Amino acid sequence: MSPHRSKRPWQGQVEDLPGDNRPEYDPQCYLCPTNKRADGDINPDYKESFVFVNDFSALLKDTSQQEFNEDELFVAETERGICKVIAFTPRHDLTLPEMDQAAIKSVIDLWQKEFVELSKVDWIKYIQIFENKGAIMGCSNPHPHGQIWSQNHLPVEIQKECVQQQQYFNKYQRTILSDYVKAELRKEERIIDENDSFVSLVPFWAAWPYETMIVSKRSIQNIAGFDEKEKTDFAAILKLLTTRYDNLFKTSFPYSAGMHQAPVNDGDHPEWHWHMHFYPPLLRSATVKKFMVGYEMLANPQRDITPEVAAEQLRNCSTVHYKAK
Amino acid sequence: MSPHRSKRPWQGQVEDLPGDNRPEYDPQCYLCPTNKRADGDINPDYKESFVFVNDFSALLKDTSQQEFNEDELFVAETERGICKVIAFTPRHDLTLPEMDQAAIKSVIDLWQKEFVELSKVDWIKYIQIFENKGAIMGCSNPHPHGQIWSQNHLPVEIQKECVQQQQYFNKYQRTILSDYVKAELRKEERIIDENDSFVSLVPFWAAWPYETMIVSKRSIQNIAGFDEKEKTDFAAILKLLTTRYDNLFKTSFPYSAGMHQAPVNDGDHPEWHWHMHFYPPLLRSATVKKFMVGYEMLANPQRDITPEVAAEQLRNCSTVHYKAK
Ligand SMILES: O=P(O)(O)O[C@H]1O[C@H](CO)[C@@H](O)[C@H](O)[C@H]1O
Ligand SMILES: O=P(O)(O)O[C@H]1O[C@H](CO)[C@@H](O)[C@H](O)[C@H]1O
Numbered sequence: 001m002s003p004h005r006s007k008r009p010w011q012g013q014v015e016d017l018p019g020d021n022r023p024e025y026d027p028q029c030y031l032c033p034t035n036k037r038a039d040g041d042i043n044p045d046y047k048e049s050f051v052f053v054n055d056f057s058a059l060l061k062d063t064s065q066q067e068f069n070e071d072e073l074f075v076a077e078t079e080r081g082i083c084k085v086i087a088f089t090p091r092h093d094l095t096l097p098e099m100d101q102a103a104i105k106s107v108i109d110l111w112q113k114e115f116v117e118l119s120k121v122d123w124i125k126y127i128q129i130f131e132n133k134g135a136i137m138g139c140s141n142p143h144p145h146g147q148i149w150s151q152n153h154l155p156v157e158i159q160k161e162c163v164q165q166q167q168y169f170n171k172y173q174r175t176i177l178s179d180y181v182k183a184e185l186r187k188e189e190r191i192i193d194e195n196d197s198f199v200s201l202v203p204f205w206a207a208w209p210y211e212t213m214i215v216s217k218r219s220i221q222n223i224a225g226f227d228e229k230e231k232t233d234f235a236a237i238l239k240l241l242t243t244r245y246d247n248l249f250k251t252s253f254p255y256s257a258g259m260h261q262a263p264v265n266d267g268d269h270p271e272w273h274w275h276m277h278f279y280p281p282l283l284r285s286a287t288v289k290k291f292m293v294g295y296e297m298l299a300n301p302q303r304d305i306t307p308e309v310a311a312e313q314l315r316n317c318s319t320v321h322y323k324a325k
Numbered sequence: 326m327s328p329h330r331s332k333r334p335w336q337g338q339v340e341d342l343p344g345d346n347r348p349e350y351d352p353q354c355y356l357c358p359t360n361k362r363a364d365g366d367i368n369p370d371y372k373e374s375f376v377f378v379n380d381f382s383a384l385l386k387d388t389s390q391q392e393f394n395e396d397e398l399f400v401a402e403t404e405r406g407i408c409k410v411i412a413f414t415p416r417h418d419l420t421l422p423e424m425d426q427a428a429i430k431s432v433i434d435l436w437q438k439e440f441v442e443l444s445k446v447d448w449i450k451y452i453q454i455f456e457n458k459g460a461i462m463g464c465s466n467p468h469p470h471g472q473i474w475s476q477n478h479l480p481v482e483i484q485k486e487c488v489q490q491q492q493y494f495n496k497y498q499r500t501i502l503s504d505y506v507k508a509e510l511r512k513e514e515r516i517i518d519e520n521d522s523f524v525s526l527v528p529f530w531a532a533w534p535y536e537t538m539i540v541s542k543r544s545i546q547n548i549a550g551f552d553e554k555e556k557t558d559f560a561a562i563l564k565l566l567t568t569r570y571d572n573l574f575k576t577s578f579p580y581s582a583g584m585h586q587a588p589v590n591d592g593d594h595p596e597w598h599w600h601m602h603f604y605p606p607l608l609r610s611a612t613v614k615k616f617m618v619g620y621e622m623l624a625n626p627q628r629d630i631t632p633e634v635a636a637e638q639l640r641n642c643s644t645v646h647y648k649a650k
Contacts, residue, residue, distance in 0.1 A: 059327070137616065137619070140335065183396070260623065295583075298480075298583040
């Protein structure tokens with residue numbers, strides 16, 4: 001944590017601002033309704049959200065199970081999976097914060113439905129729901145969409161969270177995130193928004209300048225456990241957080257976001273507490289990002305602003321989107 | 326590992342090519358000889374390399390030692406350190422591969438000297454020598470330079486390598502990297518270059534498309550242990566690797582690179598084996614990078630080309646720099 005670093009003048013790379021005048025429908029877009037995709041399929045004339053198997057899936061369903069271990073030095077195993085794409089809305093020109101709450105709720109309904117369906121595939125052990133937003137985050141199509149990658153092993157980040165949550169739960173019989181959220185609500189230093197079911201905050205351990213989390217108040221293992229009220233509350237806090245993000249630098253705020261949740265087809269996981277991470281790349285403005293390079297890649301993350309200042313800035317942002325008339 | 330992914334057409338962000346016609350001397354550059362720096366100091370008229378304390382150091386020497394732990398949920402301690410900048414050459418227009426081997430050797434001499442000097446500061450426990458090359462890697466000044474951050478705790482990446490190297494050493498009384506390098510030299514699938522003292526290769530576990538490592542053949546704990554012959558051989562292999570990199574996409578190849586070495590002021594570390602990591606962001610061309618986002622940040626690294634193909638491509642690159650006449 002080196003808050004004094006933000007005093008240094010920035011002479012490095014400045015990003016191009018992405019164009020902000022997309023049409024409602026783009027005949028070239030492979031996600032817009034009725035258009036043709038890479039594999040020749042025609043998208044339906046969908047009215048809410050729409051899901052399909054990624055035409056360029058990283059993980060494939062029919063990868064055969066193999067593994068090898070040569071002297072503990074060369075260790076590998078194959079990975080099977082299903083990769084899906086979810087278009088959040090037929091409108092090419094919107095993003096989550098610009099959609100109304102009911103439309104966001106319908107995305108959440110679909111996330112839940114897909115999660116439940118994929119959990120029924122017995123070899124799937126983990127389901128990663130995420131969104132890359134903005135060209136700067138490697139998103140190759142501006143049509144609002146997310147992805148779901150499901151697979152037959154636990155990814156490394158999930159393995160780490162399994163260990164830490166289990167350790168805490170064994171000791172206290174409570175999830176670490178339920179205690180953490182209670183403590184943050186008492187402190188009120190890093191909280192952004194709160195409703196009956198969820199809290200959004202800048203975590204104490206944030207690495208990215210405007211990194212945030214949405215955490216459920218109840219210890220829910222995964223999105224399948226959300227009831228109707230929770231889905232509505234999740235839509236509300238998701239709209240608030242993403243609106244504040246866009247208003248921070250008056251730009252369509254880029255990020256990678258995704259839910260971390262309990263493994264599936266693996267019994268009960270009372271230690272697991274559903275949460276969603278947001279990792280945005282920007283630091284100083286819409287065009288100057290935080291470079292997680294050099295020292296950060298080789299040694300340790302290093303922050304240029306405190307989580308408390310980041311939370312305050314986000315709290316001070318309007319909850320009315322800057323583009324709304 | 327999803328090599329089939331490279332078939333997908335890229336419609337995402339394309340980087341600007343950085344200008345490639347810098348003058349030998351730039352009166353605005355704070356690293357060029359005789360120029361004034363941010364803090365008012367005047368650079369000497371240096372003829373080889375030049376080192377100074379970073380005017381915007383992330384880690385400060387006089388940070389007082391404090392720590393707290395609230396219910397195992399809020400844990401923090403302060404970090405003291407010294408951050409230095411090394412200009413590799415007085416020439417504003419060069420980069421490592423364009424410098425002659427003797428000039429690279431003089432940078433290595435300075436790295437070694439600085440490492441030895443910083444190790445004498447009794448509270449310093451780790452010394453991170455690294456280079457961010459290219460605007461795309463957050464480098465804010467194109468004058469060829471690197472950094473040295475030294476500090477009073479072990480960074481997380483080093484802690485992990487300590488544990489793994491110790492485990493292997495306890496079991497076999499050999500460093501894991503000496504056995505690994507021997508196995509790679511036998512296989513010849515991922516080797517790029519080899520000389521008497523060093524090997525460069527694409528590691529079996531590489532995450533970035535053109536990630537590489539330089540590893541010493543001898544189990545040397547840190548750069549202080551390099552003899553004259555090793556410093557010359559290191560200069561040779563560093564010039565070869567960075568030249569191949571530049572030739573790969575006919576561009577000044579961006580990367581973050583840095584040495585991992587044993588902690589200092591902490592006794593003997595026979596398990597530690599000096600090595601240098603190179604993490605380059607490019608995937609398809611000089612302007613299309615690999616985005617480590619979404620799935621990668623939340624779950625697991627995912628590769629688009631195999632390490633064997635990456636090594637072959639680098640081996641096939643000329644060892645004469647494309648800009649050399
Ligand atoms: O100190 P520099 O080169 O200006 O800054 C660069 O390297 C640092 C160390 O890797 C990073 O923390 C910064 O984000 C990056 O922009
Ligand atoms: O599948 P997309 O959105 O085209 O690709 C993007 O997201 C993937 C999953 O996070 C990454 O592996 C790619 O590097 C990135 O460009």
